Amino acid sequence: xxxxxxxxxxxxxxxxxxxxxxxxxxxxxxxxxxxxxxxxxxxxxxxxxxxxxxxxxxxxxxxxxxxxxxxxxxxxxxxxxxxxxxxxxxxxxxxxxxxxxxxxxxxxxxxxxxxxxxxxxxxxxxxxxxxxxxxxxxxxxxxxxxxxxxxxxxxxxxxxxxxxxxxxxxxxxxx
Amino acid sequence: xxxxxxxxxxxxxxxxxxxxxxxxxxxxxxxxxxxxxxxxxxxxxxxxxxxxxxxxxxxxxxxxxxxxxxxxxxxxxxxxxxxxxxxxxxxxxxxxxxxxxxxxxxxxxxxxxxxxxxxxxxxxxxxxxxxxxxxxxxxxxxxxxxxxxxxxxxxxxxxxxxxxxxxxxxxxxxxxxxxxxxxxxxxxxxxxxxxxxxxxxxxxxxxxxxxxxxxxxxxxxxxxxxxxxxxxxxxxxxxxxxxxxxxxxxxxxxxxxxxxxxxxxxxxxxxxxxxxxxxxxxxxxxxxxxxxxxxxxxxxxxxxxxxxxxxxxxxxxxxxxxxxxxxxxxxxxxxxxxxxxxxxxxxxxxxxxxxxxxxxxxxxxxxxxxxxxxxxxxxxxxxxxxxxxxxxxxxxxxxxxxxxxxxxxxxxxxxxxxxxxxxxxxxxxxxxxxxxxxxxxxxxxxxxxxxxxxxxxxxxxxxxxxxxxxxxxxxxxxxxxxxxxxxxxxxxxxxxxxxxxxxxxxxxxxxxxxxxxxxxxxxxxxxxxxxxxxxxxxxxxxxxxxxxxxxxxxxxxxxxxxxxxxxxxxxxxxxxxxxxxxxxxxxxxxxxxxxxxxxxxxxxxxxxxxxxxxxxxxxxxxxxxxxxxxxxxxxxxxxxxxxxxxxxxxxxxxxxxxxxxxxxxxxxxxxxxxxxxxxxxxxxxxxxxxxxxxxxxxxxxxxxxxxxxxxxxxxxxxxxxxxxxxxxxxxxxxxxxxxxxxxxxxxxxxxxxxxxxxxxxxxxxxxxxxxxx
Ligand code: FES
Ligand code: FES
Numbered sequence: 049x050x051x052x053x054x055x056x057x058x059x060x061x062x063x064x065x066x067x068x069x070x071x072x073x074x075x076x077x078x079x080x081x082x083x084x085x086x087x088x089x090x091x092x093x094x095x096x097x098x099x100x101x102x103x104x105x106x107x108x109x110x111x112x113x114x115x116x117x118x119x120x121x122x123x124x125x126x127x128x129x130x131x132x133x134x135x136x137x138x139x140x141x142x143x144x145x146x147x148x149x150x151x152x153x154x155x156x157x158x159x160x161x162x163x164x165x166x167x168x169x170x171x172x173x174x175x176x177x178x179x180x181x182x183x184x185x186x187x188x189x190x191x192x193x194x195x196x197x198x199x200x201x202x203x204x205x206x207x208x209x210x211x212x213x214x215x216x217x218x219x220x221x222x223x
Numbered sequence: 224x225x226x227x228x229x230x231x232x233x234x235x236x237x238x239x240x241x242x243x244x245x246x247x248x249x250x251x252x253x254x255x256x257x258x259x260x261x262x263x264x265x266x267x268x269x270x271x272x273x274x275x276x277x278x279x280x281x282x283x284x285x286x287x288x289x290x291x292x293x294x295x296x297x298x299x300x301x302x303x304x305x306x307x308x309x310x311x312x313x314x315x316x317x318x319x320x321x322x323x324x325x326x327x328x329x330x331x332x333x334x335x336x337x338x339x340x341x342x343x344x345x346x347x348x349x350x351x352x353x354x355x356x357x358x359x360x361x362x363x364x365x366x367x368x369x370x371x372x373x374x375x376x377x378x379x380x381x382x383x384x385x386x387x388x389x390x391x392x393x394x395x396x397x398x399x400x401x402x403x404x405x406x407x408x409x410x411x412x413x414x415x416x417x418x419x420x421x422x423x424x425x426x427x428x429x430x431x432x433x434x435x436x437x438x439x440x441x442x443x444x445x446x447x448x449x450x451x452x453x454x455x456x457x458x459x460x461x462x463x464x465x466x467x468x469x470x471x472x473x474x475x476x477x478x479x480x481x482x483x484x485x486x487x488x489x490x491x492x493x494x495x496x497x498x499x500x501x502x503x504x505x506x507x508x509x510x511x512x513x514x515x516x517x518x519x520x521x522x523x524x525x526x527x528x529x530x531x532x533x534x535x536x537x538x539x540x541x542x543x544x545x546x547x548x549x550x551x552x553x554x555x556x557x558x559x560x561x562x563x564x565x566x567x568x569x570x571x572x573x574x575x576x577x578x579x580x581x582x583x584x585x586x587x588x589x590x591x592x593x594x595x596x597x598x599x600x601x602x603x604x605x606x607x608x609x610x611x612x613x614x615x616x617x618x619x620x621x622x623x624x625x626x627x628x629x630x631x632x633x634x635x636x637x638x639x640x641x642x643x644x645x646x647x648x649x650x651x652x653x654x655x656x657x658x659x660x661x662x663x664x665x666x667x668x669x670x671x672x673x674x675x676x677x678x679x680x681x682x683x684x685x686x687x688x689x690x691x692x693x694x695x696x697x698x699x700x701x702x703x704x705x706x707x708x709x710x711x712x713x714x715x716x717x718x719x720x721x722x723x724x725x726x727x728x729x730x731x732x733x734x735x736x737x738x739x740x741x742x743x744x745x746x747x748x749x750x751x752x753x754x755x756x757x758x759x760x761x762x763x764x765x766x767x768x769x770x771x772x773x774x775x776x777x778x779x780x781x782x783x784x785x786x787x788x789x790x791x792x793x794x795x796x797x798x799x800x801x802x803x804x805x806x807x808x809x810x811x812x813x814x815x816x817x818x819x820x821x822x823x824x825x826x827x828x829x830x831x832x833x834x835x836x837x838x839x840x841x842x843x844x845x846x847x848x849x850x851x852x853x854x855x856x857x858x859x860x861x862x863x864x865x866x867x868x869x870x871x872x873x874x875x876x877x878x879x880x881x882x883x884x885x886x887x888x889x890x891x892x893x894x895x896x897x898x899x900x901x902x903x904x905x906x907x908x909x910x911x912x913x914x915x916x917x918x919x920x921x922x923x924x925x926x927x928x929x930x931x932x933x934x935x936x937x938x939x940x941x942x943x944x945x946x947x948x949x950x951x952x953x954x955x956x957x958x959x960x961x962x963x964x965x966x967x968x969x970x971x972x973x974x975x976x977x978x979x980x981x982x983x984x985x986x987x988x989x990x991x992x993x994x995x996x
Contacts, residue, residue, distance in 0.1 A: 073359065084358075089269035090262020092496070094446040095528040099919035102446055130262030143260040147252045150884035153725035153892065155259035156266060156447040156496025177932075185928040188919060190444045190497050191725060192888055193895030194927040 064132025286912025428548030447496020469761025500606025536605025659876025688971025694958025713821030740806020765951025897960025
């Protein structure tokens with residue numbers, strides 16, 4: 049308290065497709081900025097130490113725990129949060145499959161899982177069950193036991209697959 | 224890992240007469256689903272209010288320490304600090320039992336737990352709190368509070384607490400030893416249930432097995448930390464926004480702790496990020512309220528994860544000794560249980576439910592159950608999914624497994640031979656109504672998993688085993704209120720007071736829709752604050768879909784009655800002529816006169832105005848409770864002690880599954896929580912009385928990679944006490960996993976693991992002991 053406070057960081061980034069500019073204390077995490085400064089409370093805090101994945105966002109196409117990213121690090125980056133996932137008035141196929149498969153109970157972990165799963169499907173649109181479980185191991189869910197979450201991701205793969213590949217995807221999953 | 228994608232929908236095993244349902248039993252999209260996948264749902268920590276300020280709590284670093292002096296002056300003088308409080312600001316609560324449904328405590332303890340006055344009795348015990356312009360200023364201010372402690376000797380294990388001359392957690396605790404008053408003790412309560420003559424029966428028994436089991440305390444592990452935002456209004460009223468399992472029980476607790484009338488408090492339930500029993504009691508709410516009173520702003524407090532582990536209530540650990548005897552045919556003749564739970568720093572370790580559940584799956588003609596509630600210098604335990612049952616049942620179910628091995632009987636056969644059925648006496652007294660115990664065992668015995676071969680281990684150093692276990696939770700009924708408002712467009716609003724932790728808005732709305740003959744989507748449920756709906760007990764005890772569902776059915780039936788009157792007006796006929804079926808009103812006295820529910824809604828304004836009804840229930844008991852049987856295959860690496868769950872099948876009696884996907888979800892989630900408790904989760908407490916693994920990194924809950932798909936079999940033995948036969952199902956599912964896995968390890972390795980968690984070190988030690996020196 050005796051030190052003079054550091055000047056606030058002036059940060060510019062792309063957030064959910066829009067340019068955003070904000071001032072943040074140097075020690076603030078991206079999670080704090082999203083929730084407290086930018087009023088984007090869809091990104092959740094479960095632990096604040098990088099161990100639950102509730103705060104997962106995408107930064108330059110990579111998924112990160114936003115509680116571990118300092119706000120000044122975000123300057124010049126592209127950030128995507130749960131608020132930017134759905135097309136206007138609709139749902140992303142993953143959001144739809146999470147609803148259809150009842151892949152959420154309390155729903156606090158859901159935004160983090162959706163962001164993580166989206167990043168996986170962008171890289172590996174036909175990831176199998178094991179790969180999905182491996183990819184999502186950084187996201188904790190205490191309610192579902194993961195069963196329906198994994199099924200929802202598999203279902204979204206089918207929904208997102210180009211028509212020709214849909215049959216192949218389905219066969220692989222039931223193998 | 225073995226990838227096993229089970230059947231998409233659970234196998235469903237129906238028993239008994241079945242009513243034809245149109246909505247119940249289907250799988251609609253949950254009503255709050257869009258908000259939750261879009262990140263729009265407002266959970267407790269998400270709330271923003273005009274003038275909102277932020278708080279932080281200073282906590283005792285010691286498990287047991289007298290608070291000698293607290294100097295607040297520097298904190299109070301710090302810029303940005305708006306209010307500082309200590310235990311001196313807390314009203315002195317009057318002694319009063321707070322029965323919160325699944326948690327019973329005394330208001331004096333509830334008050335002391337939220338903030339220490341003269342001594343801290345657990346690490347993390349709040350000693351002061353600050354409100355400031357932002358969270359970081361509040362955190363900085365905590366560092367300016369000077370507390371001098373006199374550290375006292377602590378007790379953190381049951382043995383320590385029960386040892387002669389042990390340091391006392393509370394100097395003035397008055398314990399009860401089967402009704403006898405005891406002073407200067409850490410044993411708050413010792414209860415006993417007895418039936419028949421167990422000693423005489425043991426003397427005659429052909430086979431007797433006795434095991435002593437140890438179970439670690441385990442945290443519910445909800446991903447959302449506790450939070451509370453309070454505004455103390457100038458007129459003396461209080462509004463609290465919080466993530467709670469029960470807004471009304473929260474209001475009662477606050478009323479007792481803040482010494483103000485319940486009617487002056489409004490609790491606004493926010494979306495809740497998991498509870499499992501852990502969000503029944505109050506923690507931050509009174510502190511936020513007092514800080515708000517002092518500074519005039521709404522104050523928000525959010526717990527840090529470390530504090531969630533240190534200072535909220537996990538389920539209790541315990542030492543449980545079970546002895547069981549059978550005759551030459553394998554029929555149980557006697558059993559005794561000695562159950563000791565570490566309650567944490569205040570009494571109330573759910574020993575009574577433990578005694579209720581310990582032998583509930585079996586007919587035991589001669590039994591004695593002793594249960595002890597022991598206070599220790601760790602945070603007060605709370606309800607955790609079937610509170611008290613998993614620990615005690617771990618001992619029973621492993622003993623049963625040993626008996627089966629000793630007498631060479633198949634564990635399913637043994638269960639079918641000895642299972643309690645409707646009309647049997649539960650060991651603690653009551654007689655079971657119709658229950659589905661036998662049916663869950665039969666469901667497992669008939670499952671594809673049971674018939675499948677275990678298969679060969681994936682390497683020579685690995686071994687496979689299979690285990691089975693059963694479990695029980697009695698559940699509760701109690702009070703619920705549901706209001707239905709009929710809109711002119713045929714859609715109804717359903718107002719309820721039950722916190723929705725896992726889709727109960729939908730399971731309740733579906734029950735109303737069933738009666739009204741409309742689609743689930745045409746019922747719009749809303750969970751509202753305590754000023755806006757009649758009293759409703761908490762979401763716990765597996766009661767919400769059952770009891771609040773019953774209130775919804777009642778309200779919907781009233782709607783139908785009123786709508787019949789309106790149809791009679793439209794048709795100018797006698798009300799008695801109006802029939803209602805499948806969503807259509809028909810005039811029995813005329814040809815071709817019918818109106819759908821929706822059509823008639825359009826005529827409400829011309830037939831007397833809107834229709835609004837309220838269902839009010841106060842149901843005694845759950846109607847017998849829910850039984851489950853689980854089957855698990857494991858593979859153990861004998862070089863490392865690592866256990867992999869290869870295959871898991873859970874069968875449970877849901878009475879009638881309203882929304883099967885959410886019933887499966889409870890069963891899957893409960894099984895995986897149980898797998899965590901079985902293999903990894905524990906409080907590692909150092910000699911200093913401090914938990915050493917208070918992060919999600921070190922408190923190892925299962926990740927998606929640690930578990931396979933969980934196959935589920937929903938058994939439906941109708942509950943006689945619910946109009947649709949519904950049973951509460953949220954809790955039983957955590958009871959069988961731990962013993963099922965111990966039984967599977969026994970099968971794989973030939974050694975019996977009696978201590979939870981069955982972590983690699985313990986497995987290796989057991990293997991070494993087996994190998995001999
Ligand atoms: S809040 Fe960031 S990982 Fe848990
Ligand atoms: S749905 Fe509750 S933590 Fe995942």
